[in-house]
Amino acid sequence: MKELMLGNKAIARGLYEAGVKYISSYPGTPSTEITEEAAEFSEMYAEWAPNEKVALESALGASLAGARSFTAMKHVGLNVAADPLFTSAYTGVNGGVVICVADDPAMHSSQNEQDSRHYARAAKLPMLEPSDSGECLAFTRLAYEISEKFDTPVLLRTCTRVAHSQSLVELGPRQEKPLNEYVKNPAKYVMNPGFGFKRHFAVEDRLKELARFSETSPMNRAEINDTSIGFVCAGSCYEYVKEAFPSASVFKVGMSFPMPIESIRAFASRVEKLYVVEELDGVFENELRAAGIRVDGGKDIFGFIGELSQSRVAEAMGLAPKETARFEEPVPARPPVMCAGCPHRGVFYVLSKLKLTVLGDIGCYTLGASAPLSAVDSVVCMGASVSMLHGFNTVRPEGANKAVAVIGDSTFLHSGITALTDIAYNRSISTVLILDNSITGMTGHQQNPATGYTLRMQAVPPVSLEKVCEAVGIRRVRSVDPGDLKALEACIKEELQADEPSVIICRRPCMLLKYVKPKPALKVDTAACRACRSCMRLGCPAIRFESGKAVIDATQCVGCGLCAQTCAFGAIKEA
Amino acid sequence: MTKSIMIVGVGGQGTLLASRLIGRVLVNKGLDVKLSEVHGMSQRGGSVVTYVKYGDKVYSPIVDKGEADFILSFEAVEGARYLEMLSKTGTLITNTAEIYPITVITGAMTYPENPTQKLSEICSVKAVDALSLAREAGSEKAVNVVLMGVLSRFMPEIEQASWLEAIEALVKPKFIELNKKAFLLGREA
Incomplete structure (x- = not known):
């Protein structure tokens, strides 16, 4: 019996079937559901970590101890985890390690359109790219075989249309994998210059073996049909190409690094024209061209920006667009908004009223940038509000009483603490607002270390935001209810006047939490x-x-x- | 032959449940099915889209310009926003309820007058006051299942029992009867 399943859930199923024991992630659209679904299986340990770097490092620890382990993150999360990522290529694994990275072309819920395929090449790690839920499950299992056979972490790359689409999957049983033996081996796991330099040779040798494996792997396959046009594509692009050109020949790339260059060269020789269809950067195209394979069309016709689709592929290839009806009047835009009763609204209302410069961060409160509140001056990445405020105030000390940072509870624990330490240590007169809504909101309500519950809803001692701020050296730490506009405004004004760093914790739970009961309209x-x-x-x-x-x-x-x-x-x- | 349904609405209206119910009845019919959803930021009161595609073999999970056999619109103007996705022979099934976006509330943009009337001059439209029917069924939140009931009339290949089975399988036990009632009210509308 086949089952209709979300790509992310199929990856979780693949983890279960592969005998994975350890999963640690930080939520991030479109990767979040993998870890949530994995937590439904009692055979696997699953947790939310404070950030992606911690998650990957803990997975490496579980691997060292001999377990098959896993972490999932969004594309920008891999930037946070990049430090352990690069060196994990040198150490290799004991139990298999798979790192899922979910890209978000078209930025449905992200701050940039970066292409994670570059990471495979930069870190010299193999990468697999499933096209649908069936492959999400199958490739997850294969990834563990590759990881252990070649002694390397494996990157599993999805995008929004793979992660958040449902298609049919065939379920299999779990194959238990007992822990591999742990043997102390400093030459492999202690990456000091002496040992690490020698491991670089192992990395380069492994890449050559992986390239040979990629040439024979059934994940990469030539589908020879009409040979007047041949496409090279992977992931969701394969689906768009098959829909737009059902009779064309297609080279489906499943293992996208190292690429099966010789197999593609053979495919190219059998088709009259070769087109490379890939979202975002011209990664495949560049490698094929560098290998001397003639490419008749790629980034020049498909572009670098946004998602592709069957009609974008068809129209780029010169087919006429489909005729469609049009509504002649302008339809008013419907951007996302803070919910009615959102605890962030009062904060941005006051910040806007006081005409402050607001260094923003990543979460539901990014919506404070939208009209009519229009209160936010910058948003870069997780934690950047606090560190950017420090830099801003250090060079404009006269404006320090007109600028604040806003950061959510989960984001503060993710990467705001080190930034606040910078403020406290180097004494910029900065005021940071922590918007504590007692949940990780934008990704759909995940617990975090300050909520007092784990991924599996086990009650644990919550992190005290007040004590963390005090411990890093902030003497002025206050909390206020952002539902009381007068008190909030008075508190912000007072702290802006203070001649030392301060933190205001704006504390009110998200209106969508089940225990928050709405009042009468x-x-x-x-x-x-x-x-x-x-x-x-x-x-x-x-x-x-x-x-x-x-x-x-x-x-x-x-x-x-x-x-x-x-x-x-x-x-x-x-x- | 692949068929395409687009479900459009406002974040929080329950479009995801509707697409999952439709997906289930199609799988039970033995068809290849793909659904595509967008989670995250756009869910906060923004315009949301889900796609349902089915047939002997489905490749792309998304519905593109001129391809939708049906657009199921949970709000009066959302169908207009995505009208270019509708195939020339397609039908727009729309809720008549109007929900003003923040751009209209703040006065930055204007909400078209009588969008349903104007749409019916451009394409084939089935308009239903799904909010009233949902209230009749017992909850305003059942708008999604009312509209699924309306759609079910346009899919004669699927039997009524199959739709009701999907509701029983995917809806929380205490809401099953309410949703069945909402479905049947939509089916008869």
Whole structure:
């Protein structure tokens, strides 16, 4: 019986079937569900780590101890884990190690469009690229065989359309893998210059063996049909090509590093024109050209930006676009917004009102950049709000009372602590707001070390954000309810005036948490409403203007009361 | 022959459950099926899209310009946003309920007047007040299953019992009866 399964769930199933024992990840769209689904299997240990670097390092530790181990992350997460990644290529593995990296072309939920295939080449690690859920499961199992046969971590690369698509998979049983014996071996695992230099030779020899393996692996295959056109493609691009050109010849790349160059050279000689279809960078195209293989079309026609699709492939190849109906009027944009009752709204309302420079970070609160709050000046990566504030204030000390950093609880624990240590240690007069909503929100509610629960909902002592801040050397640490606009504004003003570093913990749980009960919807007394539009500056999806007066949508309002606090005429009341 | 359904709506309206229910009945019919979803940022009240494709053999999981046999729109203007995805012979099934996006709330953009009426002048439209039917079934949250009921009338190859089985399999036990009622109200609408 075949089952319809999300690509991410199929990878989790592959981990189960491969006898994996240890899984540690940090959430990141589109990779999050792998670890959540893996946690459903009691045979495997699964956890949320504070960040991707810790997750990968702990997986390397479990491998050293002899277990098949795993970590998953989004593309930018691999930047965080890049340090252990590169040297793990030198140490190799004891139990097999697979690192799943999920790219997000078109940036459905990311801050850049980086192409993780470069990492395989830079770190000299093999990479597999499944095209659908069936391959997600099968390639995960194969990845462990490759990892142990060649003594190397293996990268498993997906993208949004593989990770978050469902297709049919065939399930198999779990094959238990007892721990491999642990034998102390400093020459392999202690990467000091003496040992590490020798291991580099092993890495280069291994790459040659992997290249030979790639030539014969059934993951790479030539599908010879009409030979007037041949495509080289991997992952989701294979699906687009097959749909757009069902009768063309296709070389399907499953093991994408090292590439099966000689097999592709043979394929190229059998087709009249060769096209390389790949999203983002021209990684395959460059390697084929470098190997002297003639490429008739690649990045010049498919471009470097965004996702491909069957019609983008077809139109780039010169086919006419399909005729479609069009709605002539402009359709209003519908960007994501903070939910009604979101604890972040009050924070950005006050920051916007005070006209502060706001160094932002990654999470739901990135939405504080959107109109009408428009409160955020920069967003780069996890943790950058705090470190960028330090740099900003150090060169503009006169403006330190006009600038703040905002960072969520999970993001602070991910990579904000070291940045705050920089502020405390080097004494920039900076004010950091930690937006503690008691959950990792944007990725869909994952626990983190400050929530007091693990991935499997085991109660544990929560990290005290106050004590962490104090311990790194911040003397002024306060907490405030961001649902109380007056108190929040007073607190921010006071801390901005202080002549030393300070942290304000804005603490209120996410409105979507099950234990947070909505209050009755508020109502506008239309006689009292003076149409001043103060409440509209909150950007609340539950408030709109109709016939010149504010109206509250009772189906959306959760009674947080922020709008009532902004109304100078007392027109917003409990119903 | 591959068939394509696009489900469009506003984050939080339950489009994912609808696509999973449809996926299940198609798999039980013995067809190859692919679904595609987008998670993460766009879910927070933004415009959301899921794709359902089925047939003897499905390659691409996404629905592209001019390909959708059906667009199932959970909100009046979302169907208009994705209209170019509809095939020339396709049908737009739409909820008549209007949900103003933040750009309209702030006055930066305007919401088209009578979008459903204008759409029916351009393409084949089946419009339903799914919100009222969902309320009748017992919960405003059942809009998704009401619309699935409407769609089911356009898929005569799938028997009613198969849809009800999917609801029993994928919906939490205490909401099964409510959702069955919502489905049947949509099917008869």
